Amino acid sequence: MILVTGAAGHIGNVLVRELVNDGNDVRALILPGEDVSSLEGLSVEIVEGDVLDPQSLDAAMHGVDLVFHLAGIISIMPGQDNLMRRVNVDGTRNVLAAAQKAGVSRLVYTSSIHALSRDWLGKIDEHVPFDPDNQAGEYDRTKAQASLAVLEAVKQGLDAVIVCPTGVVGPYDYRGSEMGDLLRSWLRLRPHLMIEGAYDFVDVRDVARGQILACEHGKTGEVYILSGGRVRLMEMKQMVQDVLGKHSMTIKIPTWLAKFASLFTPLFYRLTRQVPKFTEYSLETVQSNSDISNQKAKNELGYSPRALVTTIGDTVRWWLAKEGKNHIL
Numbered sequence: 001m002i003l004v005t006g007a008a009g010h011i012g013n014v015l016v017r018e019l020v021n022d023g024n025d026v027r028a029l030i031l032p033g034e035d036v037s038s039l040e041g042l043s044v045e046i047v048e049g050d051v052l053d054p055q056s057l058d059a060a061m062h063g064v065d066l067v068f069h070l071a072g073i074i075s076i077m078p079g080q081d082n083l084m085r086r087v088n089v090d091g092t093r094n095v096l097a098a099a100q101k102a103g104v105s106r107l108v109y110t111s112s113i114h115a116l117s118r119d120w121l122g123k124i125d126e127h128v129p130f131d132p133d134n135q136a137g138e139y140d141r142t143k144a145q146a147s148l149a150v151l152e153a154v155k156q157g158l159d160a161v162i163v164c165p166t167g168v169v170g171p172y173d174y175r176g177s178e179m180g181d182l183l184r185s186w187l188r189l190r191p192h193l194m195i196e197g198a199y200d201f202v203d204v205r206d207v208a209r210g211q212i213l214a215c216e217h218g219k220t221g222e223v224y225i226l227s228g229g230r231v232r233l234m235e236m237k238q239m240v241q242d243v244l245g246k247h248s249m250t251i252k253i254p255t256w257l258a259k260f261a262s263l264f265t266p267l268f269y270r271l272t273r274q275v276p277k278f279t280e281y282s283l284e285t286v287q288s289n290s291d292i293s294n295q296k297a298k299n300e301l302g303y304s305p306r307a308l309v310t311t312i313g314d315t316v317r318w319w320l321a322k323e324g325k326n327h328i329l
Helices: 010-021 054-060 082-102 138-155 178-185 204-217 233-244 255-262 265-272 280-285 295-301 308-323
Strands: 002-005 026-030 045-048 066-069 106-110 160-165 167-169 192-194 198-203 223-226 229-232 250-252
Touching (some): 045 054, 054 082, 066 082, 082 106, 082 138, 138 160, 167 178, 167 204, 167 308, 178 308, 198 204, 198 233, 198 308, 204 223, 229 233
Parallel strands (some): 002 026, 002 066, 026 045, 066 106, 160 223, 167 198, 192 250
Antiparallel strands (some): 198 229
């Protein structure tokens, strides 16, 4: 039996699909009352629990051989976030303790490229250390601290491996991730405000396969970067609209103006209670070092990500099929 925490999320539901397609028995851990439409139709055992509730984790771990820990909170907002810290750090420690108690064979922790130091010059690979004091944002710090907790558990005898995906895009994005919503917005043929920037993006299906490969072939205590390829945001918009065969106007926003605006967007999002789309954190991300290597994962795991243009095409077609062309456009 394989346990997947955070199973209803974007990466989680795709990982469950891959595991089920491989013929595995899968148990999906979800929050009480959580929307599980992303798992609908899959042959999976769904159990309710919370990474902040050790008793529910003990129950979920019963009879489990392998654990994929994905449950976490993502935020691009500035400042401290106590719930995110509790879930990402304390929740991971609870999962590690439950896994050790249950005697699982292996645990794969899904960290993030953002858990690594942002001050690194040159190519980013697994030599870059986790930065628990990262000044970029609270999300980065919590993922780094959780990753270090995993490595500490390895020293105590737990067989665990860490994977660090880059910017994740792809189909089966039922909840509308930050990047998924951006891609979907480009389907609307209207003028779009854009900034100059680029980052490394990877197909969610390749991340899921990379997680499985890490479980099968990864070395205990090792970290593997699951990246795809670096692309400019302008190029990504072009790829999206190439699928439609129609293109809209792009209005470039100067970087200085975008930085100025980012000082006020957090207050706007808090007042309107909208999901944050653009903050100083997201701006810094697409202008940061994104020369990222996945060579270690290729060499040791057999990881082989697909071309981003394929990912974009599949994602656009998934959105159109899910919501209807007329509804989106």
